[in-house]
Amino acid sequence: MLSRVAETLYWMARYVERAENVARIINVNTHLLLDLPRGVAPGWEPLIAIIGAQGPFQERYTECSERAVLLYLVGDADNPGSILSCLHRARENCRTIRDIVPREGWELINELYLFAKDSVEEGVSKRGRHAFLKRILLGSQTIAGMLAGAMNRDKGYHFLFMGRMLERADMSTRIIDVRSENLLPQEAGDTHPFDNIQWMSVLKSMTAYQMYRRSMQVRVRRVEVLRFLLQSEQFPRAFRYCIGSVEESLAALPRNEPALRIIGRLKRTVMGADQFEALDQAALHAFLDGLQLGLIELHETLANAYFLPREEAVAA
Amino acid sequence: MADHSQMQLQSLAPAAPGSVPGSECLDPLRLGLEHYDARNSWDELIAPSGEPHPHAQDLVRALAAMDTAELAARQTAAELAIKEMGVTFTVYSEKDGAIDRAWPFDIIPRIIARSEWERIEAGLKQRVRALNRFIDDLYHDQTIVADGVFPAELLADSANFRPQCRWVDPPFGIWAHICGSDLVRDADGTVYVLEDNLRVPSGVSYMLENRLVTKRVFPELFENYAPLPVDDYPSQLFDTLAALSPRPAEYPEVVVLTPGIYNSAYFEHAYLAQQMGCELVEGRDLVVCEDDCVYMRTVDGLQRVDVIYRRIDDLFLDPEAFRPDSALGVNGLLRAWKAGNVALANAPGAGVADDKVVYAFVPDIIKYYLGEEAIIPNVPTFRCLYAEEREHVLANLDSLVVKPANESGGYGMLMGPQASPAERERFAELIRRNPRNYIAQPVLNLSTVPTVVEGRVEPRHLDLRPFILSADHMHVTMGGLTRVAMRKGSLVVNSSQGGGSKDTWIVAD
Incomplete structure (x- = not known):
């Protein structure tokens, strides 16, 4: 397997997964705003924070209005994290390896990109948004399913899979980080009915609500949600599950020791954090930051071991 | 999408009774065949009398039995198949970047009688054999110049002569391993070679895909005809390339070197790599190490490469030897090639025989090296x-x-x-x-062939590009890529300028 091809597969999967995750956070925020009482609702700014784009966003937009944020996240070609940009990059990556990716996979990615490109306005509008986001979610799930069902489990597939799982682990920590801040003023007793709506929204943004119910059998509470989303070895969007998957794929590759060591450390860190009750928001933030830094280190280790030397690397 | 066109194809198949070649209910009026005027040029299917050439009779009869609706349905089925099979060529524009366009294809095959083809095939082999001797001579003793057959001043002027390649001995003395020669036919029926493409000729993938499409949309024609197969080309190409390996005892690592996705022939590069089961590499995937061998960077580390089917022009091949600003090439590639550690196909410098002034000397070149008259004349x-x-x-x-x-x-x-x-x-x-x-x-009056134009059949001008492989043995494709000018009267067959293509059949006389 050529290093360039491995890297391209890895990024292609990351971008498809990223597009899906951006669609998820928009979706859940839309619902959250409808459910929470006026004045309590967090607005749209947190979404910009989730993807870590406050700076670039402020350079381009004067206010954090719904429309501005949606435009930025759905169809802004200058935002590398927008759904459109992610799909564009996924497509450009896929285009260079059309001899590796099953033809149907390329067609699906191409179609989804063309759909997103032609539907930015619907995606931004209140009325068309739901259908748009649903199509993005379904589209990226279909791509993942098609590739899972049609590709040899060779090195190429392992790189694709690692890209998807690393991206997912990364986005899970971001969503938790931004969405775990208590939205409700502690003293206001009448907000109680809304208390678990916030945590439900976190779960739903990761399609985790039903699985949480099945495996945790407790009401939706901060501590259990954090435990589920970070430590579950069964739920496929949980951080622990994601890095476990990376580990399994990595096992099939040569020269994997440095990356395996990082994963071992990340696993210990995330499973060792028993006292989520004791973690206040600041401590949780620092904890999640640590996980994200670990993911960055993991990516760099993979890149050093398997991808083209930096100066010749595929433009990511 | 796949299901839809499947259905379309199935629904066409039962329509066979009316369209079986040989059926009696002919109504040529429906396609405009009665207005078909084959008198202005030589027509590949229809004689000036209006009767089909003997080898084209069954095809013309089948066409005549179709009405415009059926013809249109088949053209649509072909276009769907092309879209679905993803046969594209790339057009690059400032505004939209690289765009994949569906490959333009006309469903009516162009037919050549086998007896005529055998002569053409022999002529092409003769020509390429002589051209390879010529190139090898120019990079060695230049006897043809010394003997006054090829003027020294033309060699001195040549833009494609590479002094860096002097005294290199590629395997079998072959420099142009893959040649695409363009053939045209004049009004009197004479076939001429119009030019020889000895650098990085393209189009062969479309020849292969055209045959697949025709099989899907005209399956019943194959009951009467057995056109000689073209689909062994990828394995012939692989054998040609593998024969050049500097490590013949082992299984050679053959790769296809592409400039990348923005090249108009990228589809073909990917296609051939896939069909041969080779890696498709870009310059940055390769590295020449201290031992003057070429390696590709893989996830398992560096892996030795034996043969490179390069689809990059000479000047971009190696910044160290040619253009220092090339971002497509591989530093030291020429060094590795000269050391005999890697084979390049076509060899650098092979383009010296690929210019229009050299072309004019090809009959003399054939006579000089082979002592034969050219079988296919030059224009x-x-x-x-x-x-x-x-x-x-x-x-x-x-x-x-x-x-x-x-x-x-x-x-x-x-x-x-x-x-x-x-x-x-x-x-x-x-x-x-x-x-x-x-x-x-x-000015030649290029031959024509019936072509579907707005649901009717009209004559359009065409050419033919067969591909000739040379290494330890030679192979010529059975036919080649027929390109057709879709605009009335036009002689421009280039796909980026409105040209189309056709399947090409070599059939028994």
Whole structure:
């Protein structure tokens, strides 16, 4: 397997997964705003924070209005994290390896990109948004399913899979980080009915609500949600599950020791954090930051071991 | 999408009774075949009398039995199949970047009788054999120059002669392993070679895909005809390339080197790599190490490469040897090739035999090296280098096409009959100033073939590009890529300029 091809597969999967995750956070925020009482609702700014784009966003937009944020996240070609940009990059990556990716996979990615490109306005509008986001979610799930069902489990597939799982682990920590801040003023007793709506929204943004119910059998509470989303070895969007998957794929590759060591450390860190009750928001933030830094280190280790030397690397 | 076109194809198949070749209910009126005028040019399927050539009878009958709706349905089915199979070519524009366009294809095959083809095949082999001897000679002792057959000043002027390649000995003395020669037929039926592409000829993937499409949309024709197969090309190509390996005892690592996705022939590069089961690499995937061997960077580390089917022009191949600003190439590649540690196909410098002035000497080249007359003639060509031929050109500029030596794609050409007197005067001046750089040819009336145009069948001009492989043995494709000018009267067959293509059948007489 050529290093360039491995890297391209890895990024292609990351971008498809990223597009899906951006669609998820928009979706859940839309619902959250409808459910929470006026004045309590967090607005749209947190979404910009989730993807870590406050700076670039402020350079381009004067206010954090719904429309501005949606435009930025759905169809802004200058935002590398927008759904459109992610799909564009996924497509450009896929285009260079059309001899590796099953033809149907390329067609699906191409179609989804063309759909997103032609539907930015619907995606931004209140009325068309739901259908748009649903199509993005379904589209990226279909791509993942098609590739899972049609590709040899060779090195190429392992790189694709690692890209998807690393991206997912990364986005899970971001969503938790931004969405775990208590939205409700502690003293206001009448907000109680809304208390678990916030945590439900976190779960739903990761399609985790039903699985949480099945495996945790407790009401939706901060501590259990954090435990589920970070430590579950069964739920496929949980951080622990994601890095476990990376580990399994990595096992099939040569020269994997440095990356395996990082994963071992990340696993210990995330499973060792028993006292989520004791973690206040600041401590949780620092904890999640640590996980994200670990993911960055993991990516760099993979890149050093398997991808083209930096100066010749595929433009990511 | 797949299901839809599947259905479309199935629903076409039962329509066979009305369209079985040989059926009696012929109604040529429906397709406009009765207006089909094959008298203006040589037509590949229909004789001037209006009757089909003997080898084309079954096809023409089948066409005549179709109505416009069925013809249109089949053309649509073909277009769907092409879309679904993802057969594209890339057009690059400033505005939209690289765009994949569906490959333009006409469903009516172009048919050549086997007896005629065998002569053409022999002629192509003869030609490429001589051209390879010529290239090898130019990079060694230059006997052809010493013997006064090929003028030294033309060699000195050649834009494609690479002094860096002098005294290199590629395996079998072969430099042009893959050659695409363009053939045309004039009004009297004579087939000529129009040019030889010895650098990085493209189009063969479309030849292969065209056959697949025809099988899908005209399956019943294959009951009467058994066109000679073309689909062994990828394995023939692989064998040709593998034969060049510097490590013949082991299983050679053959790769296809592409400039990347923005190249108009990228589809073909990916296609051939896939069909041969080879890696498709870019320059940055390869590295030449201290041992002067070429390696590719893989997730398992560096892996030795034996043969590179390069689809990058000479000058971009190796920044160390040629253009230092090339981002497509591999530093040290020429060094590795000269050391005999890697094979390059085509060899660097093979393009020296691929210019329009050299073309004019090919009949002499064949005679010089092989002692034979050319089996397929050149288009009559006047070489302005020689005073007598130059005077003829200058006196007849209004009826000739004038071409500069080293331009391709129709650049810097004079189309005498269409040109204004001022343009002709300008060219006369150019020729007088630099006669060596110009050749002139009469305007050919290219042959035509029935082509679907808005649901009817009309004559359109065409050419043919067969591909000739050379290494330890030679192989010529059975037919080649037929390109057809879709605009009425046009002679431009290039796909980026509105040209289409057809399946090409070599059939028993």
